[in-house]
Amino acid sequence: MPLDPGAFLGRWEVALPGLLVAAAAMLVMLVDALGRRVEQRGLAALGILGLGAAAAAALWLWAAGGTAAGFEDTLRADRYALFFALLVCAGAGLTLLMSVEYVEEQGIAGGEYYALLLLSAAGMVFMAAANDLIVIFLALEIMSVGVYVLAGILRGDARGNEAAVKYFLLGAFASAFLLYGIAFFYGATGSTRLDTIAQAVGHGGLTPMMLVGTALLLVGFGFKVALIPFHVWTPDVYEGAPTAITAFMAVGVKAAGFAAFARVFVAALGGAAASWTGLLWVAAALTMTVGNVTAVSQTSVKRMLAYSSIAHAGYALVGLVAAPAGGSALLFYLVAYAAMNAGAFAVLIALGRRGEPHEALADLAGLGFRHPLLGLAMTVFMLSLAGIPPTAGFVGKFYLFSAAVDAGYVGLVVIGVLNSLVSVYYYAGVVVQMYMAEGARPVIPLGERPALAAAIATAAVVTVLLGVFPAGAMEVARAAFASLR
């Protein structure tokens, strides 16, 4: 089939959000290279402007109907894609905010840092918009390469180097699985386009070849969102990476991973849902349980949050098991998770200073009364992660479990709530340290780190608002998932 360039580029605006983020990355790099000693926070501001422009473009496309598709239908700007574009922009924006002082204090080269972060975010936006397995793969690599480098950007830090190498090696391995799975689907259906695959699945169900492909895709996506048993990299990488990048991984990479994961499994393989929901059921139950149980015994808050991020991937997966009703719950949960988790990592950044990360549980001792606002914010994040009302985490879990009960998975919901109980133990442990233990470790006042303070405040306000008035966000999530056909 000859390619008609005019038709191919006819709806180029579907790529606009991702392009704007990528353009911002380029601009940051250029300004950093050509500008004479530009302030690093200027670069961050440039990045935030770019993300704002991308978000505006996404809103514009949403208002325009949210059905556009371009580039031979390999890229879509449906509401699902736009939802994730907005989420990624918000998540990356929060990460930028919490990085401003961090980058300066740690002596990181701001130009590289911000440009890589934005490039990675661009990959995430494309990943959610891709309607073709190859485009998903390309976007995933764009996203991952940036994060591989960012994980080790503190070159003097041995743990950071270990994290970067480990993440890179295992990530490359998982990408190979993904690519292999794509090859199987191409072999079985003659196309990598999701709608074509969906047609093939709709006609004859999953052939053995497609079944193998499905399993391989599951491995690839499972690695990116950290499902059991593809999670072993998570604790070390999360703990070793600079905290702001850990937040970015937990918020951005996970959301983008789920975006592609859910699109492939619902839009392309939804016709054969019966043959993979059982597997996801088991993966969800295992991921929740192992993540939570392992988190209990951690003494480092950062590592605890790493295990908790595994557990939360398990909760989110419940939404995919209960798709389609659970799909919108999954989207809502990713938003809630982004806000509360980014907030928790931001508080960890606030605790540390150059060369003294202060990530142990004991470092939080007495924080609640010495720094009431910081303590209050961390309490909100912990309660939300534990799923206690009135927070976003509670509504998110309620949404997920409600959908699962409706779909008949009461057993999985019981496993889920019992896991919540386990998680309360370690999240409450943080609150215990902050309010019930004595400690006097000095913390740089938030007033001296305004950008970080803004990030924490934004995350806290969003966490509470989504918990008290979730109706609007739920409607958006519903509309977004409904566009996934």
Added chain:
Amino acid sequence: MPLVTLMVFAPLAGAVLLGLLPREPVAGTRRAALVFALVPFVLALGVLRAFHVGEADFQLLERVAWIPAWGIEYRVGVDGISLLLVLLTAFLTPVVVLASWGDIHRYDREFYAALLVLETGMLGAFVALDLFLFYVFWELMLVPMFLLIGVWGGQRRIYATMKFVLFTLAGSLLMLVAILYGAWQVKAQTGAMSFAYDRFLALRLSPREQLWLFAAFGLAFAIKVPIFPLHTWLPDAHTEAPTGGSVILAGVLLKMGTYGFLRFAIPLFPDAARAAAPWLVVLAVIGILYGALVATVQPDWKRLVAYSSVSHLGFVVLGLFAFEPTAAVGSVYQMLNHGLSTGALFLLVGMVYERRHTREIAAYGGLWATVPRFAVCLLVAMLASVGLPGLNGFVGEFLILLGSFRTRPVAATWATSGVIFAALYLLWMYQRVAFGPVTHEENRRLTDLGARELALLVPVLGLCVVMGLYPAPFLRCAQPSVDRMLARLWAPAAVERIAAAPEAR
């Protein structure tokens, strides 16, 4: 004017305002906290004024759509049962604030803020008429209580508070699953998802479904009451909590459990409640006797009062599951009584602890001679708890036993011996503490109750006397609503199902 809503959220607003006040001077914080605690009390009196006593149904309804996609509404209202418990809550909170002036000496601002947030949770849970809203308020109580015990508690406070939280959550999370299941059943039967209380009442559930849902709700409430053998968190939590925390815990939080049975578990799942009643009655009687016996041998004064709560709440559960109107209204009355008399006992233990810093009963003796005002107050509170005629405890226990004898004679007989045990351990405690020679020199130097302490004790004890002599208005307030809750049990389920079926079409 949305009186009920104002009353529920007034304490929360107070907590926020308190957070904005400067930490110093502490006296200002304390006075402000008292004012913020009195505001909801005044509003609760307003609710009482607007309430028509003698009607069974919910009154002063207020509703706003909250999460339309799930049919969730902010819907509140009071009936005779919740009105009394709301009044108890709003009455006890200022008392607790005043009592804590002497007990809390660090982080005052945060203490009172947590207490006020807790009050919003308690009031909200009593007036919520949407199960989602109820659950939110129910959980909202957890965090401030966790902090109250964990920050301002005694030696083993962190162990105690974690145990409290995990026990409570274990029950309530399963209740959440049951609520979800119910809401989807509402959707299956009426076409629209809803968490509204009346929609849940109209649900038609198979006996098997009822049993599972009753078990999930019942577990949450049984832990909160607590019913034997789920009571093990209570002695720890009570003993380690600061005085104010103990009073609120005993006075109001335990009532959440019995209120939950009466409001939700029994009327929503009547067939299952009937099936489970024999078991719960037996557990209640075991709780009465076990609590009393264990209380008898406690060397720790506060722990004794804590175990006496297990025993007293056993009476309430017995009265509820006797399925008899007199016993049930007696249970509601006993909820109030226990709040007042046990609350008073905790207050008094706290006051003497502030002076001596020990809770060992053996460390006291002869207080009648050294601190007469204290000894008299303790006498009244103790006798109210024993159930002496003329004081409130008698009325409640008498009604419960009277009613229970009609339907559960054997259980009632055993329970009666619990009354005797109560007399035994409480009178013995009083004898060791108040009478006899002064064995410890420190006890001679004790100062008697001051004006602030009397000011907070006299209303509580006065109410004990009033409710003992003239229970009629309280009973008249609760009886119609109690009857309405129990009426669900007597409507034969099968008949009701057939009758309701054509409407649903």
